[in-house]
Amino acid sequence: MQQEPESLMIKLQEQIDALQAKVSTLENSRKDQLSIAIVSGDLDKIMAAMIISLAAATMDTKVKLFFSFWALSALRSKNVRGKGKNFISRMFGVMLPRGKNRLKLSKMNMAGAGPLMIKHLMKKQGVLCIDQMFKDAGELGIEIVVCEMSMNLMGFKKEEMMDYPHLSYAGAVTFVCDANESSMQLFI
Amino acid sequence: MTTEELKNVVVAKSVDARGTACPGPLLEAKKAIGTIKAGDVMEILSADEGTKSDIPKWCGKQGHEYLGAVEENGYFKVYMKKK
Numbered sequence: 001m002q003q004e005p006e007s008l009m010i011k012l013q014e015q016i017d018a019l020q021a022k023v024s025t026l027e028n029s030r031k032d033q034l035s036i037a038i039v040s041g042d043l044d045k046i047m048a049a050m051i052i053s054l055a056a057a058t059m060d061t062k063v064k065l066f067f068s069f070w071a072l073s074a075l076r077s078k079n080v081r082g083k084g085k086n087f088i089s090r091m092f093g094v095m096l097p098r099g100k101n102r103l104k105l106s107k108m109n110m111a112g113a114g115p116l117m118i119k120h121l122m123k124k125q126g127v128l129c130i131d132q133m134f135k136d137a138g139e140l141g142i143e144i145v146v147c148e149m150s151m152n153l154m155g156f157k158k159e160e161m162m163d164y165p166h167l168s169y170a171g172a173v174t175f176v177c178d179a180n181e182s183s184m185q186l187f188i
Numbered sequence: 189m190t191t192e193e194l195k196n197v198v199v200a201k202s203v204d205a206r207g208t209a210c211p212g213p214l215l216e217a218k219k220a221i222g223t224i225k226a227g228d229v230m231e232i233l234s235a236d237e238g239t240k241s242d243i244p245k246w247c248g249k250q251g252h253e254y255l256g257a258v259e260e261n262g263y264f265k266v267y268m269k270k271k
Contacts, residue, residue, distance in 0.1 A: 127209040
């Protein structure tokens with residue numbers, strides 16, 4: 001049985017419309033955006049995350065960093081002490097590095113000698129220091145999202161977190177949504 | 189462009205990033221690109237080998253025209269034209 005050419009055309013048009021709709025959803029679902037879940041609190045890994053983020057932001061890629069668990073140590077201020085902590089939170093506060101300049105290396109830490117040597121080498125070879133990395137990140141509009149759950153778990157207080165222009169607090173769903181629309185997702 | 193042509197090109201802005209390592213030169217180039225007009229040529233001086241491959245990639249993504257690189261004594265001069 002032969003179909004009418006007109007009805008065939010309508011069918012074809014419908015299929016094209018459906019395909020176009022699918023293509024546009026695909027195009028819109030992946031933004032030029034980088035999402036990194038940073039869980040590690042080691043100096044080397046935080047630096048790797050920051051260097052990748054800076055490179056991406058330089059290329060006008062939107063960067064969203066989700067700081068969670070041990071990585072939160074990197075965001076602590078050097079001098080601010082959180083108030084109203086219980087015993088366990090106080091212990092966490094004492095045991096964990098107070099800020100990005102006191103982070104340990106994941107290898108060759110050698111009781112603090114390793115980070116000193118790395119920082120010396122970085123300075124000598126013109127690698128940005130970690131303070132400068134966060135400063136540039138702020139200027140380039142890199143967003144930092146603090147995982148509220150792990151912050152509470154470790155007993156860190158909001159007033160302990162460093163001054164950063166694009167800092168916000170959120171949960172895992174925020175990371176999943178951000179990562180879903182990003183064309184690049186990393187876990188460090 | 190050939191090395192000879194690059195040496196004679198009129199440069200609107202020169203960025204000396206020889207003191208910094210990756211991704212420093214790119215950050216400085218990014219800061220400087222806002223100060224020049226479209227069609228102007230910028231040169232980036234870098235001692236970092238990676239810059240030679242990073243700048244063309246950056247240009248490709250941003251739509252700027254990568255012109256080429258010249259090797260000097262211990263550093264590179266990378267040339268690009270703003271979109």
